Amino acid sequence: MTRWLLPSIVFALCSAPTARADSSLAKEIAKQRGLTQKKAAKKPARDDAPTTATLDREALRTRLAKLADDPAVQAATRAEGIALARWGLIPRDLDYRATLVSLYTDQIDRRAPDPAWNELVATERALRDAKFDFAAFVAVPAGENDASLARRALVEGDGIALLIELVLARKGKSAPWDNTQVTLDLGRAMTMPTGDALDKAPVAIREAMLFPFRAGLAFVASLRRYESWSAVDAAYKRPPRSTEQILHPEKYAADEQPVHVTLDIPAELPDAKLVHSTVWGELGFALFLRAHGIPVETANIAAAGWAGDRVITVSLGDAGPAVGLARYEWDSEIDAIEAYEAAVRALDDTTIGATIDHADARTRWLALDGRTSLVSRQGTRVTIAVGVPAPLLPALTVAMEK
Secondary structure, eight states, X not given: OOSSHHHHHHXXXXXXXXXXXXXXXXXXXXXXXXXXXXXXXXXXXXXXXXXXXXXXXXXXXXXXXHHHTOHHHHHHHHHHHHHHHHTTSSOTTOOHHHHHHXXXXXXXXXXXXXXXXXXXXXXXXXXXXXXXXXXXXXXXOTTOHHHHHHHHHHHHHHHHHHHHHHHHHHTTOOOOTTOHHHHHHHHHHHXXXXXXXXXXXXXXXXXXXXXXXXXXXXXXXHHHTTSOTHHHHHHHHSOOOSHHHHHOHHHHHTTOOOOOOOOOOOTTSTTOEEEEEEOOHHHHHHHHHHHTTOOHHHHHHHHTTEEEEEEEEEEOTTSSSOEEEEEEEESSHHHXXXXXXXXXXXXXXXXXXXXXXXXXXXXXXXXXXXXXXXXXXXXXXXXXXXXXXXXXXXHHHHHHTO
């Protein structure tokens, strides 16, 4: 997945299959999930909307090609590719758009060949979509990508949990949600290496693509542990607000809301233009660290105290590569110190150049290409800047630390 774009493509590819609400399969699914059936479990007709019977590999390839050629998708892909490369989440020479198309083509080609299973998946999704309107549900304001990913995790986790319950019910077995170890094992099983293109993708792409399924299942399992499906239905009315709430369901239960962080282009960057603006969230910060060589457990611990952020990527016209700026808020000063130290280690390990200065609350580097980077901390706030032209660093440091 691109950190955020790939899940959008999943939704576009899988949206609006039709299903007969009066079929025995639809009735079985509706009963298991506690859905009230409607006369038709489908969206308004579209020329390219496949039925459950025709949702095959070729249909998906055709829809993928059309989507990849859409001007809006191309623009979003280009902007996100620039941002991911600037922040070191993908190699700078990676053809991002081609990588996405290749990943999805590979996933389509590896799609289960069993028509009965494919019909089951398409039917359950159509029935849930008819009730919850996924396209509207995952729609969030531009630049709120972490919130969108959290909502997608609910949708995908709901679907996987339902499929597991259906399979077990057919064998006369109950759902295993009271056993947290089973949920963890199921999550690991879903993401075991299979030798496909996704295994070889950059960690930020791979993990973000898997997140809605793996973390989403764990989140829905936590809701189902002591409650009926009505608890999951309620989550569509009060959606998870961040990947933090998905990763820590107790924070969703407590309605711990993200801190709204703003970050405008500083006046100290002349002629700068916004390329990309987003919220990384807890997941995004952890992936940033991992992409820079920080071990998984260390990255997850450093990201766990996340409270809010804003990450922007700007171009400086003809002045070379883009510049990345980020402002993070943390739950406590201890959390901020952990995040600061992890970010310093990440950039120190991957910056080819020299450390300009290093203190308890500020570290700056000068790379061989003449660009500089900064990580600083002010109380519970951590500020990061990468790719800044050296002459602009002193003034930018002051501006970012205000």
